[in-house]
Amino acid sequence: MPSRPREVRCPGYRRRDPTQSLLYELLREHLETFLAELDAHPGLALPRFVKRELRGFLECGVLAHGFARVHCTSCARDSLVAFSCKGRGFCPSCGGRRMSATAAHLVDHVLPETPIRQWVFTLPFSLRLRCAFDHELLAFVRRIFTRVVFSYLARQARAKALPSGALGFRSGAVNIVQRAGGSLNLNPHFHAVFIDGVYTRATLLGPARFHELPAPEPADVDWTLARIHSRLRSLFERCIDTEQEFESRETNELLLHLASASVHGQAATGDGNGRALPGLFTPEPDPRPERDSPKPSCSLVLLRIGRRATRFNK
Template sequence: MAAPSPCSTTPRRDSYQRRRPDETLLYQLIDEHWPTFLERAEQSAGLPDFIVEEFEAYLRCGMLEHGLAQFACRQCGESLAVAFSCKKRGFCPSCTGRRMADVAAHLVDEVFPEVPVRQWVCSLPWRLRYAMGYDRKLCADVLDAFIVSLRRSLRRRAKAQLGLRSVDDPLFGAVTFIQRGDSSLRLNVHFHCLVIDGVYVRDERGALRFHELGAPTHEELTDVARWTHERLGLVLERHGRSLDELAGDAATDLLGQEQPVLASCYGASTADRQLLGDAPGQ
């Protein structure tokens, strides 16, 4: 009897195991209900192509029958099959998790200096979340309103703590991640901002030096919220909207006119209502 190959008896250093998405609850739920949901949507105006592609790509992701790469050891001939991945950015736990880990490593290794970093989270009214869910320009302008308010706070704090002559002297840095959902899978567009917890100021020789500012006070947090709210009014005015309009049922809904099925899903999700099933609208 031939001796076992050392390749097959030695444990893998990376502990790799082929994932089996069809054994997860998420995959089973989508696999069971997606065809029915899509059929109902097609009876109305249908769904945008990018949503159909996202779901169907997820159902193929990690499944050997939809494509694979075969690897073999030249020494012993032992082989390994690795299923193709969807590489989507929507909700695939494997692909989004891998991308998240890669981005985190890049930020630590290549982007952030070795200084303290604080996370700031900006949460928004639910009707504004709905509008930002499909209006990219509005979402970008709302984020800008928050970042400008945050920068204003950091510069004012730096001027007071460091005795600077101008609020324009200190420089700060931030990286923002726009998160579209919450822990309950509802549409909840909000911002996670990783901000260096201080400012850079040029010394008498022109070199940048970091000065830590520490945690903001309750009053300083209130200022950021108030300034953001004030700027949001200007942003919405430029977009032909208003906070009062978004809070009402008569809000101008371009998505509802162009994609009624998607608009219904967005509206039910942001309002935490059931769209289908035994108690729709509740």
């Protein structure tokens, strides 16, 4: 009896169904009522960009809101691919896809074949709310963090008596702002991958040569953190408003209230408004202004990633 040819199965495209998730059900049930209630109170409306993100999530990946028809030449099947919202702040699907695409781009086209180390820098509670609202300030903080780590790497290279060549010691980094902490609390902080060494050139147009550096010791991390801290302190003393000026400048009171509650781990609405939420995370017991703090309350976490960054599947 002739054997039947094996069926060639193409994995094809499996459509996700966002409408089955708890988050989707929650928003579908309550979003418009919630927004209408807020709109009924003058001064409590959420900004347009927040409403746009939330409503966009309810349309993301749902065929009723538009789709493309794609054809697979291997199995000759057609599939419907729903349009996505391309949101940057709320939609888990679009956020996850952007994260994977960015990681694949960095690994394939940006990061060199050198050791890479991740540096994570977090801010004290007293600075988080301001940095979350003021992107120029956040950019300053990011620049300080990046430059100090570069100067640490150059210092290590000098300590090893490496020849600095025609252009001095150069390194490289990709520094990404993450706005949420582990409990989805508002916590702007930085995840950066740094080349774990320095490049030099013997002559101006000569080839770049890489020098690997030893892993940082706790004393090196202390040195780096103390330097970041002192620069941050002078930045904040020099060029930002007082707490009162900052709060009067921010016009959307509701957003500021929600953000402040999120930073400090407190309930923001209802009867429990202002109540601490210790189950989610434990904030500093009494957030004090940074200038009163004798010790740096920022923190640095380091992680060696290896000779190659881990590759994401595209």
